[in-house]
Amino acid sequence: MIDLSTKYMGLNLKNPIIVGSCGLTGTLEGVMEMEENGAGAVVLKSLFEEQITMEISNSTTNLYTQHTEANDYFRYYEKMYHVEKYIDLIKQCKSKTSIPIIASINCRTADDWTTFAKKIEKSGADGLELNIFLLPSDSDRENQISEQLYIDIIRKVKENIKIPIALKIGYYFTNLATFINRLSQQEVEALVLFNRFFSSDIDIDDEKIIIGNSFSTPIEYLIPLRWIALLSDNTDCDLCATTGIHSGKSVIKQLLAGAQAVQMVSSLYLNKSEHLKKVLSDLENWMATKNYKSISDFRGKLSQSQIKDPSLFERVQFMKYQDATI
């Protein structure tokens, strides 16, 4: 018997494949469909701090909101309304499914939204993923200021809840390894490497800005793969790989590099949720061929500290074309 179970963020997962935060996990039906197709856990669609703020600014055109107290009331109401819908979704998912349900907040400040985390915990969410991203595009802003904000957000949220926290981040940091290490020491249970961001593109015919491709391509798994391999032995928390994981093969690679779990999104949009079954059976078949009985038999086997030549994951320049096949 092959055992696909794993522990992630202190939660017991029947397998390491998590459906990442996206529109597919924004409804009870969507979450149930993912469970039916074998997901080990789901991260719900994010509650966006930005989205809430936008709702508030729309409502300020209302006459009543010109009064400061009324304005405060509407701000509060807007936040509660949005949050209440989210809380309902968590409760419904918890009552209708049996896989871990991880709530998600997309945030950029350590402001009052952090107290909402309490409601998320009370609603029964098994964990909370914080998707923090500040595009380091302000050339007057010192990197320490942006980085400290990540720490402040974690601390503020930790003051409010006891459920496990995962932090989903990008890779635009001055010294990625040092910063990831520092983050892993902030009592977060997991780091999710790496978020794939919405990108703008340019239409050269109409010469205007358009929405870039929302979905990843299967080659993008190489970015998290390198960093999971480099960091999985040196961080104080679990690592979860995300971006470009489209197949059983790329799941296996991330596990070999040391990931505790993986998240998939684009491939489920492109191939529908049944694709999860194929990915799981590919993982199971590979384990059978290799005679592995459980994930722990091979997880981290090819992380940087386990391979003969640790410099392989640090190599960044091509010397000869054929070197790419080392």
Ligand SMILES: Cc1cc2nc3c(=O)[nH]c(=O)nc-3n(C[C@H](O)[C@H](O)[C@H](O)COP(=O)(O)O)c2cc1C
């Ligand atoms: C349509 C779509 C919606 C997404 N919505 C969210 C979201 O609400 N919160 C979040 O943290 N990530 C969101 N993401 C990012 C995914 O969770 C994931 O990190 C990213 O797509 C990389 O994984 P993939 O290569 O498997 O798609 C979204 C991605 C897509 C394609």
